[in-house]
Amino acid sequence: MDFELSEDQEALQDAVRKLCAGAYPMATVRSLEAHGGVERDLWRRLADAGVFSLRLPEPDGGVGLGSSEAVLVFEELGRALVPGPLLWSHLGAAVVDGAASGELVIGGVERRGQGGPQPLLLVEHLAALDRLLVLDDAGVWELEPTAVKGELVPHPLDPLTPLHAVQELPPGIQVAGPDTAAAWRLEGATFAAAILLGLAEAVTDMAVAYAKERQQFDRPVGSFQAVKHILADMLVRAEVARAAVYAAGAHLDDPGVGDVLRAVTGAKLMAGDAALANGKACIQVHGGMGFTWEVDAHLYLKRARVLDTVFGSTQAQAEVMAALI
Amino acid sequence: MNLRYSESEERFRGELRGWLDKVLPTVGPPPASDDWPGRRAYDTAWQRMLYEAGYAGINWPKELGGRGASPTEHLVFLEETERAHAPYVGVNFVGLLHAGPTLIAEASPEQRSRYLPPILRGDEVWCQGFSEPGAGSDLAALRTRAVRDGDHYVVSGQKIWTSHAEVADFCELLVRTDPHAPKHRGISWLVLPMDSPGVEVRPLRTIYGTAEFSEVFLDEVRVPVANRVGVENDGWRVAMVTFSFERGTAFVSELLQSMELLESLVGIARSTRDGAQPWDDLGVRRELGHLAADLDALWSLTKRNVTQASRTGVPGVGGSVFKLHYSEVRHRLGDLALRILDRAGLSFDDLGGARSGEQVKGWVHALSISIAAGTSQIQRNILGERVLGLPRER
Numbered sequence A: 001m002d003f004e005l006s007e008d009q010e011a012l013q014d015a016v017r018k019l020c021a022g023a024y025p026m027a028t029v030r031s032l033e034a035h036g037g038v039e040r041d042l043w044r045r046l047a048d049a050g051v052f053s054l055r056l057p058e059p060d061g062g063v064g065l066g067s068s069e070a071v072l073v074f075e076e077l078g079r080a081l082v083p084g085p086l087l088w089s090h091l092g093a094a095v096v097d098g099a100a101s102g103e104l105v106i107g108g109v110e111r112r113g114q115g116g117p118q119p120l121l122l123v124e125h126l127a128a129l130d131r132l133l134v135l136d137d138a139g140v141w142e143l144e145p146t147a148v149k150g151e152l153v154p155h156p157l158d159p160l161t162p163l164h165a166v167q168e169l170p171p172g173i174q175v176a177g178p179d180t181a182a183a184w185r186l187e188g189a190t191f192a193a194a195i196l197l198g199l200a201e202a203v204t205d206m207a208v209a210y211a212k213e214r215q216q217f218d219r220p221v222g223s224f225q226a227v228k229h230i231l232a233d234m235l236v237r238a239e240v241a242r243a244a245v246y247a248a249g250a251h252l253d254d255p256g257v258g259d260v261l262r263a264v265t266g267a268k269l270m271a272g273d274a275a276l277a278n279g280k281a282c283i284q285v286h287g288g289m290g291f292t293w294e295v296d297a298h299l300y301l302k303r304a305r306v307l308d309t310v311f312g313s314t315q316a317q318a319e320v321m322a323a324l325i
Numbered sequence B: 001m002n003l004r005y006s007e008s009e010e011r012f013r014g015e016l017r018g019w020l021d022k023v024l025p026t027v028g029p030p031p032a033s034d035d036w037p038g039r040r041a042y043d044t045a046w047q048r049m050l051y052e053a054g055y056a057g058i059n060w061p062k063e064l065g066g067r068g069a070s071p072t073e074h075l076v077f078l079e080e081t082e083r084a085h086a087p088y089v090g091v092n093f094v095g096l097l098h099a100g101p102t103l104i105a106e107a108s109p110e111q112r113s114r115y116l117p118p119i120l121r122g123d124e125v126w127c128q129g130f131s132e133p134g135a136g137s138d139l140a141a142l143r144t145r146a147v148r149d150g151d152h153y154v155v156s157g158q159k160i161w162t163s164h165a166e167v168a169d170f171c172e173l174l175v176r177t178d179p180h181a182p183k184h185r186g187i188s189w190l191v192l193p194m195d196s197p198g199v200e201v202r203p204l205r206t207i208y209g210t211a212e213f214s215e216v217f218l219d220e221v222r223v224p225v226a227n228r229v230g231v232e233n234d235g236w237r238v239a240m241v242t243f244s245f246e247r248g249t250a251f252v253s254e255l256l257q258s259m260e261l262l263e264s265l266v267g268i269a270r271s272t273r274d275g276a277q278p279w280d281d282l283g284v285r286r287e288l289g290h291l292a293a294d295l296d297a298l299w300s301l302t303k304r305n306v307t308q309a310s311r312t313g314v315p316g317v318g319g320s321v322f323k324l325h326y327s328e329v330r331h332r333l334g335d336l337a338l339r340i341l342d343r344a345g346l347s348f349d350d351l352g353g354a355r356s357g358e359q360v361k362g363w364v365h366a367l368s369i370s371i372a373a374g375t376s377q378i379q380r381n382i383l384g385e386r387v388l389g390l391p392r393e394r
Helices: A007-023 A026-035 A040-048 A067-079 A086-092 A178-213 A225-253 A260-290 A297-308 A314-324 B007-026 B036-052 B071-083 B090-106 B109-121 B235-246 B252-270 B282-312 B318-345 B356-369 B376-387
Strands: A106-110 A121-124 A131-136 A139-143 A150-152 A163-166 A173-176 B126-129 B145-149 B152-163 B170-176 B187-193 B199-205 B211-224
Touching: A007 A040, A007 A067, A067 A086, A067 A178, A067 A225, A086 A106, A086 A131, A086 A178, A106 A121, A131 A178, A139 A178, A178 A225, A178 A260, A178 A297, A225 A260, A225 B282, A225 B318, A225 B376, A260 A297, A260 A314, A260 B282, A314 B282, B007 B071, B036 B090, B036 B109, B071 B252, B071 B282, B090 B109, B090 B126, B090 B170, B090 B235, B126 B152, B145 B170, B152 B170, B152 B187, B152 B199, B170 B235, B187 B211, B187 B235, B252 B282, B252 B318, B252 B356, B282 B318, B318 B356, B318 B376
Parallel strands: A106 A131, B126 B170
Antiparallel strands: A121 A163, A131 A139, A139 A173, A150 A163, B145 B152, B152 B211, B170 B187, B199 B211
């Protein structure tokens, strides 16, 4: 048993962190609001770095790595607040030509149950997509985004995740069966958890840096226990979530290690908890400044909210977990 | 990153399991919690069995009588003994998990050969004399004084919250040997024989209603200078070594017990009372699921901490992270249990179906977890200052 990163994994983590720092500094991330969250040249740089082809076998032009490595990559994308349909383009690379290379931008949406009135159907990044994948219990379906009738939501919570409210999805072409759909649900939840983990860590770093610098009562505010303890709790939530998320990646790679569904469910729940609580705490530590548009804290919290609603919310995962105990 | 146990780790697990299957049926039920002589006899007899089978001091060096196993094998040992409901480490806790590792790291060869083997054999029991009425979280404020008189120290003062003091043979004692030095610098770490004249132990009744720990009064107790571990006035650093072990794997058994507590609570929630099941309450179900995720994550964190310890040789800050979150989880678990039990949670006896009393005890126990071994507030300071690099409060 060795629950630490290997040298190769550390190198991968480091490379993605550098890529994000170079290609997605915060000024660039913020500028993407004008592009619906996706800018093609930047998208291709993610693809060139293997973000979408990471788990594809090498003969298919992929990198041939596992879910443990994908977790590290998504954690870094979360830390840098990289917007766009990252999860779906990564999953979709297995079934849509051109997704792995970044030539096509793939979005997706989960459809729960069948028939009857559907809950509010919100499609992310619709205007920026080349293909839309629909995931339901029967499999995965590919749609032309232009065939999807929807209305742009005027004020999305996360300015970098534009939404379309869609009444009905056209049928589309089936591109994968129920087994793939079930696997994607687990993978999607794990990688969403990894992004949430990255968000939880980023806001911890941001709040700590601010608390060391910001002076009140002639002292850095981080010296006060009232503030210090908020920051320590942020660290604890992130570290506990990290253990759960890395474990989920390892379970996907080696299902013999334990109950995969339980590991993934717990990871999504813990990471969602950490990102949401830490996002709020970061704003609290920033005081009034934290409530402004200029300070980045709100963008992380809003992204955490978006990600909490995909591949099973913390509430839904808590129920799944209850069914497993 | 590999969560699979190696072949040799699995082989160790298999052997241990086989041995436990064979011997546990011969071990009787534990004595009542307030029967201290009975507890000592029970716990030390178990330690003797472990010793004779080669399972004492799993992670202690071989040359000091231990098994010399890896941290992962230590984890396997704790996991298997807990899952098999083997006797808990009990009164041997301080000796095996505290004093022993500190002596291994800091004591002279003579001290090691005197004190370590009897700990492993279960012949001698230790207690901890760190806290004082005026020095709990601010441990370095301790006032118990040791004045040099020839080749003895003359020790006077008072210790408190001393578990197992009534049945202990030795106490790891922190004393002030230089009252004029800055408070962290004038402390020494002594081995106090509990039968020394001038040592008086008075049990303290806890909120369980029973005596779990004691006050220890020290009135001009003569302790040989040879019983000092480490350099005079360097005891604070030695104590910090003790703490790093305390925060390492000391909570593994606790965590596994919590997982069982949760399972038994699920059983209670699923049983019908007054025509309804608490399980039918969505909020109850979600909180149970949430707690399971928390405990699973803490188990994963334990594995990460153990891996880090085996790479670096010392337990890192993971122990503080673990303890803080674990304390909160145990508070939530206890609160939920009492919510589910409703009026059946008004007794330490089983009133609300199977094992409701243990849930009530668990609720009370949680109150101590966030206090003992460094309060949650102290843990937050440790993480804030030593990990996040925040300035100290003045």
